[in-house]
Amino acid sequence: MTRSLLRSELRQLVRSLVLDWNDLASHSKAMLFYTAQHYLDGKIPWEMTFEVDRWPDYTAVLWTGNNDASAPSFAKKALFLHWTSENGLRQLLKLTSMKWTSPLLLIAFPLSGLSILKEHLELQGVPFPEFSFCDTAYYLHKTCPTVEKVKMTDNKVSITPLKPEHSQLVSRTWKFGGTSEVEERIHYQISTFPSACVYDQDGNPVSWIMFNYYGSQGAGYTLPEHRGKGYFQLASKYLISICLQKGYLPFLFIEHDNEHSRVVHRKLGYSWVEAGRCAYIHLNRKKSSG
Incomplete structure (x- = not known):
């Protein structure tokens, strides 16, 4: 069987993960580092399982939200x-306690x-589905x-963090949003x-970008009537600066056919x-039944 880590062992695992700016292909290592650190800091309020193929000289890690009442539906998947x-x-996939017949999203x-x-x-x-x-x-x-x-x-505009009351707007305008789970x-x-x-002069949000609990930036968007004014670059620079001040490695995921996003982020x-x-x-x- 695999090993499910205790909190003390998870702290040891986090200390073993050194994020190297010269080894930037290892985005999964960064995601593991941030998820585990946020979990230990209490910023992830649901219970999670971190499994390794062996301990302490692990070579593979699987982590997910526990399938119980403490976890929201998006975390369970x-x-x-x-x-x-x-x-x-191979060893971890073979021996993990994960139920592979359940609805899952490999991120x-x-x-x-x-x-x-x-x-x-x-x-x-x-x-195996399309992806x-x-x-x-x-x-x-x-x-x-x-x-x-x-x-x-x-x-006429100002820049500050998003507010919780904007959750519905962000969900509604996100390509993968529009559901109560996403909101x-x-x-x-x-x-x-x-x-x-x-924000515009009336305090309405016009362009934004967020930070995921596993460390990446995401859900960036500018309302159509406010595009072409450089607002998204402003929001991104603001968030990048916050990440750097906190010691985070700023990274995000771009769909392979989203050339517009590539152009914008290359400029950044x-x-x-x-x-x-x-x-x-x-x-x-x-x-979907629709």
Whole structure:
């Protein structure tokens, strides 16, 4: 069997994870680091399981929210994996307590393990679905101005964090939003983690970007009538500066065919490497009846 880590062992695991700016293809390591640290800090209020192939010299880690009343629905479905050994990944997938027939979302699963995952799911009798490719984008330099010096191009707007009451707006405008489950997740993340929002002179949000509990930035959006004014770059610079001040490594995921997002984030100072390609994979997803 695999080993489910105690909190003291999880602290030991976090200390073993050194985020190196020169090793930026390991986005799964960054996600593990931030999720575990936020969990230990009490910023993730539901119970989680962190399983390793062996201990203490682990080579693969699986983590997810426990399937009990403490976890919201989005956390129960979210599944993450990080490994440094293919044999370790095979061992972990084979022996984990995870129920592979349940609805699951593998978040930013590194493509290097795709064939191993397919092989494992076939043995479990779980059909392998279509999935979406993403690339991991990293903010590669530390020249972003501080929050106080992020320049406003329009004195009629202001920039501060999002507010929890904006959860419905963010959910409604997000490509993957529009459900009560997504709104619950966004409300939690706005209430708990950094975010940035440009507000008009009446205090209405016009452009924003958030921070996920597993460390990446996401759900960035500008209302159509306010595009082309540089507001998203303002919000992004604000959030980048907050991340750098907190010691976070700013990174996000860009869908492989979203060229507009690539252009915007390249201007901001982001870059990506082929080894950072990953996939969002829905397992046992219920088909819509509509």
